Amino acid sequence: MLKNLNSKHIQRFSYKYLPQFPISPNSPKLGFSRSQIANYRSNFPTTIMSSSKTIVLRSSDGETFEVDEAVAVESQTIKHMIEDGCADTSIPLPNVTSKILSKVIEYCKKHVETPNADEKVAEEDLKSFDADFVKVDQSTLFDLILAANYLNIKSLLDLTCQTVADMIKGKTPEEIRKTFNIKNDFTPEEEEEVRRENAWAFE
Amino acid sequence: MELIKDKATNFAPQDVISKMPDKVVTHILDRLPLQDAVRTSILSRNWRFKWTTLSHLVFDKNFFEYLLKTKSENNYEKIISRILLNLRGAITKFVLYIEEQSYAILDDEDVNHWMLFLSRKGVKDISLCKENGPRLWLPTHLFSCLELKHLKLNYCDFDPPTSFNGFPNLLSLELHIVRFESGKFAEFFTQCPVLETLTMGFSIASNVKLAEIAKLANLKKLSFCFGNLDKRLMISSSVVFELVGSLPKLEELEMEFLWCEFIKDDAKKRCPTTFPCLKTLEISTMDLENGGMLSCAFEIIRSSPKLQTLKIIPSFGLVGSLPKLEELEMEFLWCEDEGIPTPSVCSLEDYKTTRLLQLRSVEFTHSCTENELRLIEYLLACSPVLEKIVIHPFCALQPDDELRFAMELLKLHRASPVVDIDLN
Numbered sequence: 001m002l003k004n005l006n007s008k009h010i011q012r013f014s015y016k017y018l019p020q021f022p023i024s025p026n027s028p029k030l031g032f033s034r035s036q037i038a039n040y041r042s043n044f045p046t047t048i049m050s051s052s053k054t055i056v057l058r059s060s061d062g063e064t065f066e067v068d069e070a071v072a073v074e075s076q077t078i079k080h081m082i083e084d085g086c087a088d089t090s091i092p093l094p095n096v097t098s099k100i101l102s103k104v105i106e107y108c109k110k111h112v113e114t115p116n117a118d119e120k121v122a123e124e125d126l127k128s129f130d131a132d133f134v135k136v137d138q139s140t141l142f143d144l145i146l147a148a149n150y151l152n153i154k155s156l157l158d159l160t161c162q163t164v165a166d167m168i169k170g171k172t173p174e175e176i177r178k179t180f181n182i183k184n185d186f187t188p189e190e191e192e193e194v195r196r197e198n199a200w201a202f203e
Numbered sequence: 204m205e206l207i208k209d210k211a212t213n214f215a216p217q218d219v220i221s222k223m224p225d226k227v228v229t230h231i232l233d234r235l236p237l238q239d240a241v242r243t244s245i246l247s248r249n250w251r252f253k254w255t256t257l258s259h260l261v262f263d264k265n266f267f268e269y270l271l272k273t274k275s276e277n278n279y280e281k282i283i284s285r286i287l288l289n290l291r292g293a294i295t296k297f298v299l300y301i302e303e304q305s306y307a308i309l310d311d312e313d314v315n316h317w318m319l320f321l322s323r324k325g326v327k328d329i330s331l332c333k334e335n336g337p338r339l340w341l342p343t344h345l346f347s348c349l350e351l352k353h354l355k356l357n358y359c360d361f362d363p364p365t366s367f368n369g370f371p372n373l374l375s376l377e378l379h380i381v382r383f384e385s386g387k388f389a390e391f392f393t394q395c396p397v398l399e400t401l402t403m404g405f406s407i408a409s410n411v412k413l414a415e416i417a418k419l420a421n422l423k424k425l426s427f428c429f430g431n432l433d434k435r436l437m438i439s440s441s442v443v444f445e446l447v448g449s450l451p452k453l454e455e456l457e458m459e460f461l462w463c464e465f466i467k468d469d470a471k472k473r474c475p476t477t478f479p480c481l482k483t484l485e486i487s488t489m490d491l492e493n494g495g496m497l498s499c500a501f502e503i504i505r506s507s508p509k510l511q512t513l514k515i516i517p518s519f520g521l522v523g524s525l526p527k528l529e530e531l532e533m534e535f536l537w538c539e540d541e542g543i544p545t546p547s548v549c550s551l552e553d554y555k556t557t558r559l560l561q562l563r564s565v566e567f568t569h570s571c572t573e574n575e576l577r578l579i580e581y582l583l584a585c586s587p588v589l590e591k592i593v594i595h596p597f598c599a600l601q602p603d604d605e606l607r608f609a610m611e612l613l614k615l616h617r618a619s620p621v622v623d624i625d626l627n
Binding site for chain 1: 216217219220221223224226227230231232234235236237238239241242243244245247250270272273278282
């Protein structure tokens with residue numbers, strides 16, 4: 001069917017029934033003038049306007065970080081603190097070191113700044129940012145998990161837990177022990193017992 | 204000596220993962236296939252029962268394929284029952300996939316007992332899928348899972364007991380090849396007051412009535428196959444407008460027109476209402492040669508002031524016959540300001556502004572027909588904030604046609620200075 005449709009068919013439908021479209025930008029098309037369009041466009045800023053309010057966060061080792069409120073409220077914990085009115089001076093975060101806090105802030109900034117995260121281009125950009133973000137050593141990764149858990153940042157927690165899950169998936173128990181430095185403290189009898197209880201998983 | 208020993212242990216690699224809080228370990232194990240999660244019980248004494256805090260139970264195709272490879276393939280029920288007995292935390296997600304070979308072994312009554320167990324654990328997300336063989340019989344205890352938020356059913360008969368009063372917390376419902384008794388649909392929908400997402404794949408025995416779907420006032424996302432309606436051979440613009448108009452909070456709409464006959468209305472229908480919240484529109488199997496369908500799509504786009512994303516997949520069955528030019532002209536005349544009956548309520552100025560679209564992204568599958576070009580022309584001319592338009596070819600086209608199509612595209616006027624046209 002499709003091969004019947006060739007260039008001859010398309011050429012047949014010439015544009016004589018429709019208004020001509022010269023490339024010149026000044027001629028109005030379909031009734032819209034340039035000023036009308038510019039006016040309309042100004043209603044849709046494509047960048048996020050920065051909020052004038054900033055929040056100060058204090059890490060466990062005393063360092064302070066100033067962030068936009070929009071970035072800070074990615075953390076549900078901080079959001080509730082602000083709503084409860086505890087954020088007048090600075091918010092102390094005794095469970096998070098400055099090294100980890102700076103990384104978390106970097107993550108939140110990137111996720112807040114990406115407009116329309118359901119667009120394909122922005123989505124891919126964000127994905128590659130996330131992939132690079134978790135290329136850190138194990139202890140930093142687990143510190144990030146604990147920070148995301150404490151600060152209640154769901155997307156960061158999901159990302160970091162997924163990374164750890166990928167490190168476990170498909171490995172034998174011995175390989176997992178080696179990756180995470182887990183010491184096998186079972187006696188041979190106990191190990192046999194565990195294998196028997198869920199035999200289907202060990203075949 | 205002691206000092207050196209201390210330093211040595213400080214620099215030895217630490218086992219950090221075993222000290223993680225339970226909630227975090229649950230998050231991690233939930234993301235593993237079930238057999239990997241259960242296998243962590245052998246890592247160390249500390250890890251022996253960590254897997255019992257699992258909150259996502261996924262007995263899907265992969266799980267059964269894994270079991271097939273092991274020696275315990277005939278013991279599905281025992282394995283699943285034993286796993287359930289071990290779990291001590293809340294269970295939020297349960298997925299069960301039943302295949303023809305295992306169906307012969309999975310007893311309906313077992314599934315029912317598992318459902319009872321789950322309903323007491325506050326399960327929030329259930330998927331029951333069957334792909335072949337006789338229809339799945341829904342366990343009666345499924346209807347006592349009142350905390351359910353997400354439900355997905357595949358290939359079954361929906362037959363609730365008379366004491367069923369609906370799922371008060373149900374947010375999303377996905378149904379594929381589900382058979383309802385006539386009238387039960389309406390009853391079920393009125394009993395799910397907070398439903399936000401509804402997905403209905405094509406099911407010839409559905410016989411849904413439009414009025415039934417219209418009762419879901421809170422619906423935000425609808426993915427609907429018009430072939431499911433009881434009058435699928437007589438769909439017209441008014442049917443579509445009525446459906447979309449009765450859902451005021453709708454934000455995402457996916458319409459599938461497979462197996463439908465779209466009839467043209469006699470008068471050129473203007474859409475009676477606007478769709479104030481509609482942000483995403485996807486139309487599949489849209490017959491671009493059908494004037495009625497084309498004008499219907501145009502009307503919906505025009506009546507959605509907040510529409511941001513548009514995706515159109517035309518049907519390619521009727522490419523053989525192209526429409527007469529007069530007909531085409533008629534369709535597009537109402538885009539211009541000459542001699543068209545404008546609605547008496549608004550002035551010409553208003554008419555112009557309501558046509559400007561907020562579209563930010565368009566995705567389109569094409570096969571080099573003229574109507575497609577017109578559609579893209581309209582979209583480009585009326586979308587001042589358009590950022591990206593992606594045009595996929597439906598199949599491998601002759602390079603001549605593609606080139607000509609691309610050249611025509613380049614000549615089209617664009618209202619948005621930043622639009623990125625992507626021809627795959």
